[in-house]
Amino acid sequence: MPLIVKLASRNLLQDRVRFVATIVGIVFSIVLVTIQMGLFLSFERMVTTMIDHASADLWIVPLGTKCFEDPSLLDEQDKAQALSVHGVTGAIPVLIGFTQWAVPGGGSTPVFVIGSNETTPGLHPWNLVKGDLATLAEPHAVAIDRTYFSRLGVTQIGDSTQIREQKVEVAAITNGIRSFTTTPYVFTSLERAQGYMASTPDRVSYFLVHVAPGADIATIRKQLLARLSKVEVLTPDEFRSRSREFWLFGTGAGAALFAGALLGTIVGTVIVAQTLYSSTKDHLSEFVTLRAIGSSSLYIHKVIILQALLSAVIGFALAAGIALVIVVTTADTALPIVMTPILTLGLFVLTVLMCIASAIAAIVQVLRIDPAMAFRS
Amino acid sequence: MTPPLIEAIDIMQRLGKGAGQVQALKGVSLALAGGELTLLMGPSGSGKTTLLSILGCMLTPTEGTVRILGRSTAGAGPGVLAKLRRDHIGFIFQSYRLFPTLSALDNVRLALDVRGEPAETAIPKAKDALQAVGLARKQNAYPYELSGGEQQRVAIARATVGNPPVILADEPTGALDGENGHIVMDILAQIAKYQSRGVLVVTHDPRIVSFADRIVQIEDGRILSEAPVPLAALSYASTR
Numbered sequence: 001m002p003l004i005v006k007l008a009s010r011n012l013l014q015d016r017v018r019f020v021a022t023i024v025g026i027v028f029s030i031v032l033v034t035i036q037m038g039l040f041l042s043f044e045r046m047v048t049t050m051i052d053h054a055s056a057d058l059w060i061v062p063l064g065t066k067c068f069e070d071p072s073l074l075d076e077q078d079k080a081q082a083l084s085v086h087g088v089t090g091a092i093p094v095l096i097g098f099t100q101w102a103v104p105g106g107g108s109t110p111v112f113v114i115g116s117n118e119t120t121p122g123l124h125p126w127n128l129v130k131g132d133l134a135t136l137a138e139p140h141a142v143a144i145d146r147t148y149f150s151r152l153g154v155t156q157i158g159d160s161t162q163i164r165e166q167k168v169e170v171a172a173i174t175n176g177i178r179s180f181t182t183t184p185y186v187f188t189s190l191e192r193a194q195g196y197m198a199s200t201p202d203r204v205s206y207f208l209v210h211v212a213p214g215a216d217i218a219t220i221r222k223q224l225l226a227r228l229s230k231v232e233v234l235t236p237d238e239f240r241s242r243s244r245e246f247w248l249f250g251t252g253a254g255a256a257l258f259a260g261a262l263l264g265t266i267v268g269t270v271i272v273a274q275t276l277y278s279s280t281k282d283h284l285s286e287f288v289t290l291r292a293i294g295s296s297s298l299y300i301h302k303v304i305i306l307q308a309l310l311s312a313v314i315g316f317a318l319a320a321g322i323a324l325v326i327v328v329t330t331a332d333t334a335l336p337i338v339m340t341p342i343l344t345l346g347l348f349v350l351t352v353l354m355c356i357a358s359a360i361a362a363i364v365q366v367l368r369i370d371p372a373m374a375f376r377s
Numbered sequence: 378m379t380p381p382l383i384e385a386i387d388i389m390q391r392l393g394k395g396a397g398q399v400q401a402l403k404g405v406s407l408a409l410a411g412g413e414l415t416l417l418m419g420p421s422g423s424g425k426t427t428l429l430s431i432l433g434c435m436l437t438p439t440e441g442t443v444r445i446l447g448r449s450t451a452g453a454g455p456g457v458l459a460k461l462r463r464d465h466i467g468f469i470f471q472s473y474r475l476f477p478t479l480s481a482l483d484n485v486r487l488a489l490d491v492r493g494e495p496a497e498t499a500i501p502k503a504k505d506a507l508q509a510v511g512l513a514r515k516q517n518a519y520p521y522e523l524s525g526g527e528q529q530r531v532a533i534a535r536a537t538v539g540n541p542p543v544i545l546a547d548e549p550t551g552a553l554d555g556e557n558g559h560i561v562m563d564i565l566a567q568i569a570k571y572q573s574r575g576v577l578v579v580t581h582d583p584r585i586v587s588f589a590d591r592i593v594q595i596e597d598g599r600i601l602s603e604a605p606v607p608l609a610a611l612s613y614a615s616t617r
Contacts, residue, residue, distance in 0.1 A: 002496070003487060003496070004490060006479070007476065007478070007483075007487070011478065285474070286474075286476050288474075289470075289474040291459070292433075292470075293462065293463060294460065294462030294464070294466070294491060294492075295463065296491070297459075299491050372433075374435075374468065374470055375435075375470065
């Protein structure tokens, strides 16, 4: 081990209590940032999950639509106009909206219904663990996610209840289709969805446009906009971006998560800075000796930064372990915390930067050392 | 005559500011040649440590010139002064100033590490330096496992391992009993005599006068006398 690393690590470990306090500070900070950023990523994914799983080259949406859950409606007759555009091979209607699910044990709970005909490539449930898409064609059939069994008061295929006094029967069960609003999704056919939401047959929420292979999407989009009024035509990426923008920043939810992450970073930096400063102060006599025997400022800075880096690596390793446990534990909950390789790398870089920034106060202190102090006993 | 390794010419040093300002050195000149052990003696507050700090390139004199191996330090910044210290001067302190978390070997090696010397060459040199002070068997011991005399010998090994031409020692026997003080001074005398280095020892300790080649007496910021031993020893004894 290089001597400078040995010196830095021994300085760091000499006071075990302070070392533990430093590591706890880093771990606390990084776990907090991980949770906030993991929630942000999870939230970001969840707000676009329906758009991600829809089969569409373009979305026709009501003018001014802010997000997928927007309650505005389109005229069903727009479908014929859309299909008249050269290159459009399909315009699949989708109806969405909130309604009330009668819980079999008593009471009711809000649900978010998604209606799309199972025979067309539209917006259908995925990750089916029981039943299949074809069963949604059966009378009263719906698909729900098993995460929400207790909320909905059902536990298996065949369980039934009512929405707006119309029969509902669980025909398919999915895994992991969770809503960030915590309102359960209920997939069903378009016609049944219209009934469950008391919507008239001439109103739908979106048209999922399919274009012919090789067709120019930009041209088709212009033609759709020319023929249809009071609508917008969005690519899936644009719709995703708009939904994220609305939920993450329009509502302040994203800002709150970022604020939490920032707070975690500040807390971590302050704790590490305080302990590094204190450690440097305790070892001031040794730094005086180093300066007296002719050590360069860079060498001394390296010792302090190495102490910070060692703290960062140890703290990050422990924090990553705890974060992994949190990720696994929350994987099947309504709001899972997501870790990606990029987030992990980003958190490591953040930890290192935080610890190096924390070393600045200690370095400034050492810069003021007078080497002649070595002659004072 | 051998050219001096280190030389202070007409040094004036004011310390502090305003009404509290003190004239610590008042035109002091001193040269240190190779192969010579010089004692710098004087009462507390006489300017010994200030002169040592200036000779050791730790303090820039208010007036006057310092030359290390013939090169003036005038105008040198902290980085240049640090390089002069690590390349040309070995330091020994009264309180040893060893690193408590490092072994004796690593403490000695540190003087080479700050010079950027790789471990492959630094470790054998550090072992040799410990051998030279009779501590080869204690290379893995930590400072708290060593006696005061042994700690000072480790400090001597650290000061000499980089082969600097000048050794500056501040009260090296100040914290030691007579026997250990004798051992330490014997080593320093050997270093001066057989390695042709210039050794300057600041001391109050009259027991070590016999090890010196020359004694310089300083008082109130001025050199009072400068004479070879034994003449100086007699002179020093008469002033006590």
